[in-house]
Amino acid sequence: MVHFREVQQFRQPWLWAIILVSFGVMSWSALREMPGSHPARFVPLLFGALAVGWIYACRLVTEVRDDHIEVAFRLLWPARRIPLADVREAKAAHYHPILDYGGWGVRWSLRKGRAYNVSGDRGVLLELANGSKVMIGSQQPEALERAIAERRALPNR
Secondary structure, eight states, X not given: OEEEEEEEEOOOHHHHHHHHHHHHHHHHHXXXXXXXXXXXXXXXXXXXXXXXXXXXXXXXXXXXXXXXXXXXEETTSOOEEEEGGGEEEEEEEEXXXXXXXXXXXXXXXXXXXXXXXXXXXXXXXXXXXXXXXXXXEOSOHHHHHHHHHHHHHSSOO
């Protein structure tokens, strides 16, 4: 059973400005460089359009289930299941995506551990039994923290 679910997507205006301007420049260049009706001139446009659509479709899905937390970056990265029994602490926190983890997406930091994030600077920091840390970016960090705490408090997880 799912006790908390959040779906986040890359929808930041600045990101889409960069993506669409880049696609526009690439398209203009491809069309300008190839002869008039040569079919190969549309190949870069096709791949560029597919890349833009792929980024638009990617999403971070976070779920708290009966006995685990599932973090899945759909269309980008395999899902990760974190057993609630392995969670030593879960705390809502502010963080600096670029300074702490090097940006957004699935990120690793030697000092801070792994991060799954799409936007913003809030999330839930998990400390696991093995000492590793996982930051799950969230627009609802308090609700995510509460759902994890409620599931961990139950005797039969």
